[in-house]
Amino acid sequence: MDSGLKPEKLNLDARSPVAIEMLKYWLRCFEAYLNSSETEVGGPRKLSLLHARVGHRLSSVIEKATTYETAVKILQKRFVKPINEIHGRHLLSTCRQRPGETLDEYLERLTALARNCDHKEVAAEVHMNLHICDAFVSGIRSTYIRQWLLEDGAKDLQGTEVYLRGLASTLADDSGTSSTPEAREEP
Incomplete structure (x- = not known):
């Protein structure tokens, strides 16, 4: 050898x-x-x-x-642990160049993060829904909801909507009001 x-x-x-x-x-x-x-x-x-x-x-x-x-x-x-697709896309979409990091190093890091995303041919509507889901997760103000979606959440926009309706219903039952997840956002 x-x-x-x-x-x-x-x-x-x-x-x-x-x-x-x-x-x-x-x-x-x-x-x-x-x-x-x-x-x-x-x-x-x-x-x-x-x-x-x-x-x-x-x-x-x-x-x-x-x-x-x-x-x-x-x-x-x-x-080698399986990566939650939404979490992988979130990491990719929120990745920013670090201080002192060269453009080549930043591009290398982005490429490594992109490998964790499930890339396959999709129709325009599916692609649009993935972008909406990613933007929704990135822009959500509730840390609790974002964390759940990134760790264990639904894999697509429809599943995310179903989860959020269930959460809103649960929060309303717990508080006795028509509270929605947005009302329980964290600072």
Whole structure:
């Protein structure tokens, strides 16, 4: 195997905002390292090499894996979390250039955020509804409602409307008035 391709030990924290990208990159490097061998690396040796290239914490996470493929799936399950579409689009639409950040760095960050959005061909009306939903979530004044929509909320404009009608009804029942979510906005 080509020692120049040997990746450094993988030590990741699942809470790190760059953990997903780092894991994907590290796995590509590790695969390149394995493929650089003159003889095919397979089975238990592949798993042993993986254990040797991850830190002690991650090694304990994958210790019950009996195959390399299973160990990789365990790592991916730990680090690659599904992203709420609305939250991903919100992060993209509200992303601003940071002080000291070059235009190239800012564009790179936008591109990484865009990868978290579900891009597929849509009709003009669907595209319009997605923009309305994004603008609505970004412009809403209630922190509680925005947080719910970004974390667990509906995936489209119609689902968001249904949720908000239910919330308005619940708030009206709780207060005995015809309160709407807007009336409960936070400063």
